[in-house]
Amino acid sequence: MADQAVVMAPRARGRDWRAPLARRAEGIVIPIGASAVGLAFFGLILLAMGKSPVEFYQLVFKAGFGTAFSWQNTLSRATPLLFAGLCVALPARLGLVVIGGEGAICLGGTAAAALGVALGHAPSVIGLPLMAAAGALAGAVWIGAVGALRHWRGVNETISSLLMAYIGIALMNQLVEGPLRDPASLNKPSTAPLPPALRVGDIPGMDVHWGLIVALVACVLCWVLMERTTIGFAARIAGDNVRAAQVQGLPVGRLILGFTALGGAFAGIAGFFEVTAVQGAANASLAAGYGYTGILIAFLARQNPLAVIPVALLLAGFEASSGLVQRHMDLPDATILVLKAVVFVVILVSDTLYGRFRIFTPSRWSQP
Numbered sequence: 001m002a003d004q005a006v007v008m009a010p011r012a013r014g015r016d017w018r019a020p021l022a023r024r025a026e027g028i029v030i031p032i033g034a035s036a037v038g039l040a041f042f043g044l045i046l047l048a049m050g051k052s053p054v055e056f057y058q059l060v061f062k063a064g065f066g067t068a069f070s071w072q073n074t075l076s077r078a079t080p081l082l083f084a085g086l087c088v089a090l091p092a093r094l095g096l097v098v099i100g101g102e103g104a105i106c107l108g109g110t111a112a113a114a115l116g117v118a119l120g121h122a123p124s125v126i127g128l129p130l131m132a133a134a135g136a137l138a139g140a141v142w143i144g145a146v147g148a149l150r151h152w153r154g155v156n157e158t159i160s161s162l163l164m165a166y167i168g169i170a171l172m173n174q175l176v177e178g179p180l181r182d183p184a185s186l187n188k189p190s191t192a193p194l195p196p197a198l199r200v201g202d203i204p205g206m207d208v209h210w211g212l213i214v215a216l217v218a219c220v221l222c223w224v225l226m227e228r229t230t231i232g233f234a235a236r237i238a239g240d241n242v243r244a245a246q247v248q249g250l251p252v253g254r255l256i257l258g259f260t261a262l263g264g265a266f267a268g269i270a271g272f273f274e275v276t277a278v279q280g281a282a283n284a285s286l287a288a289g290y291g292y293t294g295i296l297i298a299f300l301a302r303q304n305p306l307a308v309i310p311v312a313l314l315l316a317g318f319e320a321s322s323g324l325v326q327r328h329m330d331l332p333d334a335t336i337l338v339l340k341a342v343v344f345v346v347i348l349v350s351d352t353l354y355g356r357f358r359i360f361t362p363s364r365w366s367q368p
Contacts, residue, residue: 019362026360027302034350035300038343045342051329063324064317075208076278078316080105082215083270084294085301085308086222087143087263091157092303093226094259095239096150100161101267102291103168104142108135108268109275110172113191113282114180116198116275127198132272139268140261142168147260151253157260169287176282190283200277211273218266222305235259267291289337293319296344315340 043053064074087101112135119127146164149155182192200209226232238245238252245252270290275282293315301307322336355361 022360022362026354026357027304029360030350030353031300031302031347034346035343037350038346039339041346042339042342045338049331051331056325056329056331059325059328060318060321063321070317070320072207073320074313074317075206075212077319078312079209079211079215079273080270080288080290081293081297081312081316082212082219082308083266083273084290085297085312086218086294086305087139087267087270087291088294088298089301089303089305089308090222090226090259090263090266091143091147091256092298093232093235093239094255095242096147096256096260097158098143098146098161098260098263099158099295100143100146100163100165100168100291101263101270101294102287102289103165104139104264104267105271105274105291106172106286107142107168107271108139109271109279109286110175110180110191110282111135111138111268112272113194113275114175116194117180117192119198121195121197124197128200128276131198131276132269135268135272135275136265137268139264139266139271141264143264143267144257144261146264147256150260151256165291172282172286173284176284180282182281185281185283188283190279190281193281194276198276199280200273209273209277211270211277214269214273216309218269219305219309226305231255231258267294293340296340296347299344299347 039057043056046053046056063070065071084101084105087104088098091098112131115134116127116131119130122130142164143161146157146161149160150157176191177189180191181189184192200211202209203213226235234245234250235255237248238250238255242252271286274286274288279285297308297311297315300311318336318339322333325331325335326333358365
């Protein structure tokens with residue numbers, strides 16, 4: 001028996017480092033595998049339409065990642081996707097499925113544009129921070145209201161956030177086409193153009209605005225918040241088991257309100273950058289679907305703020321290739337949307353696979 005204990009001890013010590021590695025690998029392998037299955041399934045759809053899947057994915061790679069110009073186009077599109085992914089990922093760590101980021105982006109951009117017009121020719125060091133704060137506040141209030149409804153009234157956050165998104169888009173349209181409309185914007189109603197001092201410029205040497213750097217820093221800081229602070233630890237506990245968190249005296253209500261508001265603030269900042277760095281004014285182009293793509297990003301990233309970065313870059317590359325695919329393969333302009341929808345459905349189905357593979361489940365390694 002002593003000899004057997006000696007033999008088993010190294011194995012037990014070996015499992016000490018393999019167990020956390022296996023659990024982390026599960027959260028990487030399953031989403032990647034599900035994404036590959038989704039891409040393959042979409043390839044079958046293309047074959048049924050008489051199109052070549054190989055040509056399609058070659059064009060996607062070329063337009064999204066094939067050249068320096070393609071990379072800059074992809075990085076520009078990635079900025080709002082990074083913020084939108086955080087808007088979904090942060091509340092999801094508490095078990096909340098918030099899908100209303102689109103409305104927060106629209107209202108954040110509208111608030112930033114309205115304040116920018118009111119500030120007139122204020123210096124950029126004063127005007128831009130105030131506009132960013134206005135956009136963040138608008139998004140925080142909008143998505144924070146979803147958390148408030150969940151905490152105080154028990155309203156399902158998925159349904160309420162989706163309805164709030166529609167209301168937010170409608171409110172933006174009402175403001176842009178009504179009291180905030182620039183009389184000179186005839187064919188496409190918009191707010192008055194922002195003065196040059198209140199526009200965000202590009203990163204030196206790149207055709208990509210500074211919002212990308214802010215978004216990347218935000219992802220890193222959110223990861224630190226979730227993984228290296230007591231607040232993040234409390235949020236993870238509440239997400240795993242609300243009852244246990246309440247028994248331990250954790251402020252579940254404040255966590256729900258705080259994380260939904262923080263996610264909404266990031267969506268509002270996405271709207272700020274769309275107005276100040278891309279559009280130059282608030283208009284209907286703010287409702288570009290970034291908030292809905294953020295749902296897919298957060299699910300693919302398993303709500304990990306660091307994993308949001310590569311996933312957002314991948315999907316930004318898909319979106320950047322939409323025009324080229326449409327022209328060269330004579331496909332509808334919604335083709336990329338269908339691709340993302342297929343991948344999203346497969347990702348949802350793959351959630352049933354967690355805990356089923358012994359290689360990723362240390363508690364089952366000793367079972368025959």
